[in-house]
Amino acid sequence: MSAVGPGASAVGQSVERADGRLKLAGQAEFTGDIRLPGMLYGAVLHSPVAHARIVSVDTAEAERLGGVVAILTADDLSDLDPYYGHALRDRPIVAIGKVRFVGEPVAVVAAESQAAADTAATRINVEYDELPVAASLGEALAPDAPLIHEEPARPGSAHGLGKLPGRDGNVCYRYAFRRGDTERAFAEAAVVVEGEYTFPSVYQYSMETHTTIAHWHGGELTLWSSCQHPFLVRQEIAALFGLPLDSVRLIVPFLGGGFGGKSYTKMEPLTAAIARKAGRPVRILNGVHESMITTRRHNMTCRMRTGAAADGTLLGRTAEAWLDTGAYADNGPRVTATAGDAAPGPYRWRAVEVEAHCVYTNTGPAGSYRAFGATHLQWIGESQVDEVARRLSMDRLEIRRRNLLRPGEEVRPGGKPLDADLVGDVVKAAAGVGWSEGSGGEDSPPGSGGSRGVVPPGRYRRGRGVSVGLLAAGAHPVSMATVRMGPDGAVTVLVGTTEIGQGARTVMAQIAAGVLHAPLDRVVVRGTDTRYTPYDRSTGASRSTTVAGLAVQRAAQEVLDALIETASARLEAPPELLTPVPGAIEGPGDRGLTHAELVRARFGFDGGELIGHGRVQPEGGSGSYAEGPVFWEVCVAGAEVEVDTETGVITVLRTSTVADVGRAINPQLVTRQDEGATLQGIGNALFEEMRFAPDGMLLNDTLLGYRIPAFPDVPAAMTCSIVENGDGPGPFGAKGCGEGALAAIPAAIVNALADAGVPMNTLPLTPERVWRRIQEVGI
Amino acid sequence: MTERVSATVNGVSFAGDVAAEELLLDFLRDRLGLTGAKQSCEVQVCGVCTVLVDGDPVSSCCFLAVDIDGRQVETIEGLAGSDFHRRAVEAFMRHAAVQCGFCTAGMLLTAKALAARGIGADRTEIAAAMNGNLCRCTGYRSILDSLAEILSGSTDGA
Numbered sequence: 001m002s003a004v005g006p007g008a009s010a011v012g013q014s015v016e017r018a019d020g021r022l023k024l025a026g027q028a029e030f031t032g033d034i035r036l037p038g039m040l041y042g043a044v045l046h047s048p049v050a051h052a053r054i055v056s057v058d059t060a061e062a063e064r065l066g067g068v069v070a071i072l073t074a075d076d077l078s079d080l081d082p083y084y085g086h087a088l089r090d091r092p093i094v095a096i097g098k099v100r101f102v103g104e105p106v107a108v109v110a111a112e113s114q115a116a117a118d119t120a121a122t123r124i125n126v127e128y129d130e131l132p133v134a135a136s137l138g139e140a141l142a143p144d145a146p147l148i149h150e151e152p153a154r155p156g157s158a159h160g161l162g163k164l165p166g167r168d169g170n171v172c173y174r175y176a177f178r179r180g181d182t183e184r185a186f187a188e189a190a191v192v193v194e195g196e197y198t199f200p201s202v203y204q205y206s207m208e209t210h211t212t213i214a215h216w217h218g219g220e221l222t223l224w225s226s227c228q229h230p231f232l233v234r235q236e237i238a239a240l241f242g243l244p245l246d247s248v249r250l251i252v253p254f255l256g257g258g259f260g261g262k263s264y265t266k267m268e269p270l271t272a273a274i275a276r277k278a279g280r281p282v283r284i285l286n287g288v289h290e291s292m293i294t295t296r297r298h299n300m301t302c303r304m305r306t307g308a309a310a311d312g313t314l315l316g317r318t319a320e321a322w323l324d325t326g327a328y329a330d331n332g333p334r335v336t337a338t339a340g341d342a343a344p345g346p347y348r349w350r351a352v353e354v355e356a357h358c359v360y361t362n363t364g365p366a367g368s369y370r371a372f373g374a375t376h377l378q379w380i381g382e383s384q385v386d387e388v389a390r391r392l393s394m395d396r397l398e399i400r401r402r403n404l405l406r407p408g409e410e411v412r413p414g415g416k417p418l419d420a421d422l423v424g425d426v427v428k429a430a431a432g433v434g435w436s437e438g439s440g441g442e443d444s445p446p447g448s449g450g451s452r453g454v455v456p457p458g459r460y461r462r463g464r465g466v467s468v469g470l471l472a473a474g475a476h477p478v479s480m481a482t483v484r485m486g487p488d489g490a491v492t493v494l495v496g497t498t499e500i501g502q503g504a505r506t507v508m509a510q511i512a513a514g515v516l517h518a519p520l521d522r523v524v525v526r527g528t529d530t531r532y533t534p535y536d537r538s539t540g541a542s543r544s545t546t547v548a549g550l551a552v553q554r555a556a557q558e559v560l561d562a563l564i565e566t567a568s569a570r571l572e573a574p575p576e577l578l579t580p581v582p583g584a585i586e587g588p589g590d591r592g593l594t595h596a597e598l599v600r601a602r603f604g605f606d607g608g609e610l611i612g613h614g615r616v617q618p619e620g621g622s623g624s625y626a627e628g629p630v631f632w633e634v635c636v637a638g639a640e641v642e643v644d645t646e647t648g649v650i651t652v653l654r655t656s657t658v659a660d661v662g663r664a665i666n667p668q669l670v671t672r673q674d675e676g677a678t679l680q681g682i683g684n685a686l687f688e689e690m691r692f693a694p695d696g697m698l699l700n701d702t703l704l705g706y707r708i709p710a711f712p713d714v715p716a717a718m719t720c721s722i723v724e725n726g727d728g729p730g731p732f733g734a735k736g737c738g739e740g741a742l743a744a745i746p747a748a749i750v751n752a753l754a755d756a757g758v759p760m761n762t763l764p765l766t767p768e769r770v771w772r773r774i775q776e777v778g779i
Numbered sequence: 780m781t782e783r784v785s786a787t788v789n790g791v792s793f794a795g796d797v798a799a800e801e802l803l804l805d806f807l808r809d810r811l812g813l814t815g816a817k818q819s820c821e822v823q824v825c826g827v828c829t830v831l832v833d834g835d836p837v838s839s840c841c842f843l844a845v846d847i848d849g850r851q852v853e854t855i856e857g858l859a860g861s862d863f864h865r866r867a868v869e870a871f872m873r874h875a876a877v878q879c880g881f882c883t884a885g886m887l888l889t890a891k892a893l894a895a896r897g898i899g900a901d902r903t904e905i906a907a908a909m910n911g912n913l914c915r916c917t918g919y920r921s922i923l924d925s926l927a928e929i930l931s932g933s934t935d936g937a
Contacts, residue, residue: 016872023880024868026815026855030881033814114805205915207819207827207881256817256881257915288820501879501916668875675918676878703824703913711906714919 011514011732014668018506018525019254019499028254031211031226032285039213040069040110042274042284043117045124046293047099047106050135050362050696051146052128054098057107062123067116070278071124072108077273084236086158086264088172088329090149091365093240093269099128100148100327101362102696103293108270110278133362135696137301137324140170140361148327148360157239158232158264160476161333172325173333173358175340179413180351185316189307193387197380198762200689201299201324204369205708206500208256209286210294212267214275220247221272226255228263228498229538230528236265237272252528258500259680260368261295263540264331289701293364296690298323298335300376304343306384312394314385314403319343321356321377323366330367332358338373338472341412342743345381346422346470347403362696368540370677371471374635374743375684378469379763382747386465386754396751397435400426400468407727411470416629419727419735422468425636425658429748430466432656432719433638459645461758461779462653465751466638467744473736474630475541478617480534481551483512483559485610487603489583489596491516491523491559495552496536497544498528502738503669504544508552510665511545511731515556516563517580518595534613542633542736545665546728551614553731558612566602567593631728631735634660637681637744641752645779648771650753652682654717655745662728662735673738674720681745683709687764786847788813789857797844803837804828806844807854815855815884826912829885830854836892838911853891855884863891863929870925878916886912890926899930 022028059071074082074096082093094105107124111117134140134148153167165174186192213224221243227233230250238248255262267284275282286294302321308314321339325332340356369375389399404422405411411418430436482494493512497504505525513520528536536548563585568575571587579586586592593601599610640654657674664670687707691699700706720741728735750760753770757779762769781796788811797806807813807830816839817827823838830839831853832846858864867887870876877883889912893899898908905926906919914922 014875017875017877019880020872020875020877021868023877023883024864024871024887025859026884028880029814030817032818033808115800207825207879207913207915208817209819255879256819257879259915285818501881503875503878672875672878672917672921675920676916677918679918680915702822703820704822708913708915709919710913711909711919711923714906714923718918718920 010510010520011665012663014666015506015510015520017503018509030208030256031213031224031253032208034213034224034253036213036215036281039281039283040112040278041114041117042271042282043109043114043121044105044270044284044290045107045121047095047102047104049099049128049130050102050133051131051148052099053131054095054106055127055129058125059107061125062109062120065116065120065123067112068109068120069112069280070110070274072274072277076277080240082240084240084265084269085329086156086232086236087331087333089154089156091328093273101293101364102698103364104327105270108274110274110282133696134170135362135692135694137322137359137361140359141322145170148362157235159333161337164333170360171357172329172360173336174355175337176355177340178353180349182316182318182351182353185351186307188309189315190310191388191391192305192307193384194305195761197302197304199300199376200763201366202297202369202684202688203292203690203706204259204261204295204297206257206259206261209288209291210262210267211285212271213281213283214271215281216276220249222249222251223268223272224251224253225268226262227252227266227268228258228500228540230498230530231496231535232538233265233268234530237268240269241272246531250528250530252498254527255498255500259370260372260540263368263538266294288703292690292701293698295330295367296364297369297372298325298332298366298376300324300339302377302380304380304384306388308388308392310392312389312392312399312402314347314349316351317344317349318353323356323358324361324363325358326361326363326365328365329358330365332366335368335372339376341472342374342377342469343381345385346405346411346418346468348405348409363692364698370680371635371739371742374469374471375746378467378635378743379747379750382467382469383750383754383759386751396466397426397430404468411632416632419632420634420660421725422634425634425660425723426466426468428658428721428723429636429638429656432721433464433640433654435464435638460642461645461756462640462642463752463755464638464640465748465755467636467747467751469635469743469747471633471635471739471743472629473542473633473739474547474628475543476537477547477630479536479548479551481548481555481614482534483552483555483612485559485595485599487596487599487606487608489522489594489599491518493523493525493552494533495525495548496528496533497548498539500539502544502673503666504539506669507545507665508549511549511552512556515553516560517582519583542739543630544736545734546630546730546736547616549731549734551616554614555612559610562602562610563595563598566598570601633736633740634658635740635743637741637748639745639748639752641749641756643753643756643758643770645774648767648769648774650686650765650770652715652749655715656719656721657741657744658721658723659737660723661737662730663724663726663733664722665732665734667722670722670737671720674741675718677738677741678718678745679709679713681742682713684742685746685749685763685765687766689764782845784845784848786850786852788852789854799845801844802840803830803842803844803847804839807839813854813856817881826885826889827882829888829912831888831892834892834895836889853888855887858887858891863894867929870928874921874925876917876921876925882912882914886922890929894930899926902927905930
C-alpha cells in the first residue's frame with residue numbers, strides 16, 4: 001500500500017475552497033451561462049400600476065413582430081390551478097383579473113433574441129381600471145383600506161406553521177404568544193423603556209439576478225435555476241402543472257449569491273409556463289430592477305416596551321410588530337413568526353407578550369433575507385436593554401450578565417433549550433472592540449469617551465455597543481445524502497445543499513473526507529440535480545453544515561463500515577484491530593489495504609462501488625417549527641462608531657463578531673461568513689433602503705439609487721472570534737453560522753451610536769436622519 | 780445597422796459585422812462564448828462585467844461592441860494562465876477571497892489595471908481604486924488582503 005494525503009485532518013482545517021480555482025479562472029458555470037439548442041429569450045411585461053383590475057390584454061401587435069414565438073397571458077393558464085406560494089397559495093403565475101403591485105408580471109414574451117422579446121413586451125397593450133392603492137403599512141391597516149386579496153387564503157405546501165389563521169383585512173398571518181402576567185411585571189418595574197421603531201425594506205442583492213431556463217421534453221420539465229431550495233421548487237412546480245415529482249427536474253449550477261433572495265419559488269413558474277406554450281426552451285434572466293420586485297426584506301414597524309427592577313433584573317417585555325410582506329405572502333408568515341420569536345431576546349423574563357402581524361400591501365413581495373426576523377427585532381430589543389442600563393447607571397455588560405439565559409434554560413415553551421454560552425460570547429464581542437469588563441466607563445457621560453480614552457466631546461463623538469440575540473435555525477430537519485466510492489478510491493458526495501458561495505461543497509467534502517480518512521482531493525461534491533441527488537429540504541436557516549452535513553457524515557460512515565468489513569475479511573483481523581488511516585485501512589503487523597484495493601477486493605473485479613446512505617429526520621414529534629429549532633444560532637457582535645455631529649455621517653471604526661459554531665469544520669470559511677454578514681449588516685444599518693412612492697412605485701430600482709457596501713465601507717478593524725464548545729447537533733459537534741452577525745451588527749451599531757449620544761429608532765441611519773436627531777437631542 | 784469591426788480579443792483577431800447597438804458584454808458572451816464576464820447591475824456600478832480594453836478597465840455592460848474596433852480586449856479567459864493571474868489565484872485561494880465567484884473575474888481584471896498603473900501602495904488606496912467592484916459575499920477584507928499582497932509584489936501573506 002502507498003501513502004496518501006491527509007484524511008481525518010480535513011475536519012477543522014482551513015482547506016482551500018473546492019470551487020475557488022474554477023471561479024478564479026472564470027469557468028464556474030452559472031445558469032445564465034447555459035445555452036440550450038433552440039433556446040428562446042423571455043421578457044416579462046410588468047404592471048405599471050400598483051392596484052388595478054385588468055380590463056383587457058391585447059397581444060396582437062406584439063405577436064406580429066419578427067422573432068416573437070409565443071406570448072403568455074392569463075388566458076393560457078385556464079387548464080391549471082395557476083396559484084403558488086409555499087406559505088399561502090396566493091400568487092398567480094401571471095396576474096389574473098387584477099394586478100397588486102407595480103412590476104407584477106402580466107404577460108411574458110418568448111422570442112429568438114432578447115432584444116426582440118424586450119421590444120415585443122412593450123407592444124402588448126393592457127387596459128387597467130385602477131383601484132385605491134395601499135402602498136404602506138399604515139394605509140393597508142386603515143379601517144377603510146382597499147383589500148389586496150379578496151379571495152380566501154389557501155395554505156401552501158411547506159409553510160410549516162401548523163394551522164394558519166384566517167385572513168383579517170390585509171393581515172395574512174398573525175403570530176402571538178404570551179407568558180406570565182405582563183401587567184403585573186410592569187407594575188413592579190422601577191424603569192420602563194418604550195418606543196416605536198421603523199425598519200426599512202432592504203434588497204438582498206445577490207450579484208447574480210434570478211435566472212431560470214425551462215425545457216419541456218416528452219411531457220416532462222427540466223429547469224435550470226438559480227434557486228436555493230430545488231426540492232421545494234420541484235414540489236411547487238409539480239403541483240402547478242399536475243406532474244409527478246420525478247417529471248420535474250431541477251438542475252442547480254453555481255449560484256452567484258442568494259442570501260435568502262433565491263429561496264423558495266421565484267421565476268420558475270412563469271418560465272415553465274412560457275416554455276410550455278412556446279414548445280421550446282426559454283430563458284428568463286432578470287435585470288436588477290426586476291429582481292428587486294421579485295423579492296426583498298420586509299419593512300416593519302414595531303412598538304416595544306421593556307420593564308426592569310431597580311437592581312437591573314429584567315421583568316417584562318411587550319412587543320407588537322407589523323411586517324410588510326408586499327402583494328404576496330412569499331415567506332412572510334415564517335419571517336413574521338421568527339420576528340416574534342426574536343422579540344424577547346435571550347433573556348429570563350417574568351412576563352412576555354408578543355404579537356406579530358404579516359400585512360399585505362401594494363408593493364413588491366417580501367421574503368427571506370439572511371437572519372430574517374432576528375435582524376428586524378434585535379436592534380430594538382437590545383437598544384431598550386441599553387437604555388434600561390443607562391437609566392439605572394448600570395454597566396451594559398453587567399445587565400446582560402445578570403439576565404441572559406444560561407445553557408439548558410428554556411428559550412420558548414416546549415422548544416429546544418439554550419445550547420450556547422451567551423455570556424461568554426458577549427464578553428468576547430465586547431473585548432473585540434476594546435471594551436473589557438470593568439473598563440466600560442459606564443458611569444461617564446455618553447460620548448465623552450470617559451475611561452475608554454477615546455476622543456473628547458466635540459464635533460466627532462465615539463461610542464461602543466454590543467448586542468446579543470438568538471435565531472431559530474435549521475428549518476425542518478430533513479436531509480438525505482449519498483456517498484459513493486469507486487474502484488479508484490475516489491469519492492462522490494451527492495447532497496442537495498446548494499453552493500451559493502458559502503462554501504457548502506467544500507465543507508461537505510471535508511466532512512466526508514474526515515469520516516473516511518480519504519484524501520480531500522479525491523472527494524468531489526457536485527451540484528444538485530433533483531433527478532439523482534437525494535432529497536434535501538432547503539439551503540437556508542444556516543442548516544447546511546448542521547443538517548445536510550450530518551446526513552453526509554452518516555452516509556460516509558456506511559462506506560467506512562463497508563471498507564472495514566472488507567478489510568477485516570482480507571486481512572483476517574477483527575474490526576477492532578483495524579484503523580482507518582489516510583486513504584487506507586491498516587491492520588495488525590503494519591499490513592493495510594488502500595481504499596481502491598478494498599473496493600476492488602469487495603467485488604473481485606475492477607468495478608463496482610461502495611454506496612452509503614445518510615438520513616436526518618425529526619427525532620420524535622413532527623419536526624414542526626414549534627418543537628424546534630434544530631439549534632439556536634447565536635447573534636452576537638460589538639461595534640465602535642464615530643459620528644460627525646455636524647453632518648450626521650457615521651464611520652464604523654471597529655466591529656467584532658462571535659461565531660459560536662460548536663465545531664468549525666473550516667475556520668476560514670466561518671470567518672468569511674461573519675465578515676460578509678458584517679458588511680451586509682453595515683449596509684442594512686447605515687444606508688440600504690428601498691423607497692416606495694405613495695403610488696407603489698419603487699423609486700430606487702437600480703444600483704444608482706440603491707447603494708450596497710463597497711470596499712471603502714470595510715471597518716478599519718473587523719474581528720471574528722470562533723467559539724468551539726462542541727455543543728451543536730451537527731457533524732463533529734458543529735452548528736450553523738453565517739446569519740447571526742447580520743442580526744447582531746446593526747444592533748451593535750445602534751447601541752454604539754446611542755452611547756455616542758444619539759439614540760435612534762429608525763433605520764437606516766442615514767446622515768440626514770442622524771443629523772436631525774442630533775438637533776433634537778442637542779449634543 | 781451593423782458596422783465592420785476588427786479587434787483582438789484575448790490575443791485572437793476578430794473581424795466581422797457587429798450591430799451598432801450591441802453591448803460589449805453581449806458580444807463577448809453570446810458571440811464569442813466568453814462567459815467569464817457576468818451581467819448584474821447594467822448601470823456601470825457593480826463591476827462584475829469588467830473587461831480590459833487597451834488595458835483600461837471598462838464596464839462591458841455600458842460599452843458598445845463597435846467601440847473595440849482597432850483595440851485589444853482582455854477578459855478573464857485571456858488573463859487566466861498569465862503570471863499575474865497565477866499570483867492572484869494563489870493569493871485569493873490562501874485568503875479564501877472567493878465565495879460565490881460572480882464578482883471574481885471583474886476584481887482580477889481591475890486589479891491587473893491597477894498593477895499596470897502602479898496603484899496599490901496601501902490598503903486605503905486600493906479600497907478607493909476598487910470602489911467600482913462590488914462583492915456581496917466576502918465583506919471585502921479577504922479580497923483587500925489578497926490585492927495588497929499581489930499589488931505590492933510580496934507573497935508573504937500581508
